[in-house]
Amino acid sequence: MRRAALGVLFVIARRRFLVEDHLVTPPFGCGCDPLCDACVSEQIAQLRGVAQRRGETWAQAIAAVIPIDRRWPHTERMRAIARRKVGDLSRDARLLELLADECVIGAARWWNRANERAG
16 A cells, blocks of 8 residues: 555656646756747647647537537637637747647637538
8 A cells, every 4th residue: 555655646746747847947948938949949849739739629619519600710819718728838928829829720720620511
């Protein structure tokens, strides 16, 4: 039992360590603050798919509540929501804007495909 308890603590401690590492010193790039152009390019390449998938999930959740009868709206309100969806991925403002763009792209792509399938 003690061994199992230690294993759980290790997992919890490891997750905490990984989260702190991601926010303070990224596992890729030079760790500059604010991020240099090279670090932004590298991190957007690493996180683009995550942001787009969050956008797709967001669009699916909306589609469960309202009918898909028009194109995805590109409004400032949608951009603000997208920023919140990806806000935990970085603390760099420039990177967050790029990730929010990717989130909107993923949401719009899923929504517009669903709209075409619906008819």
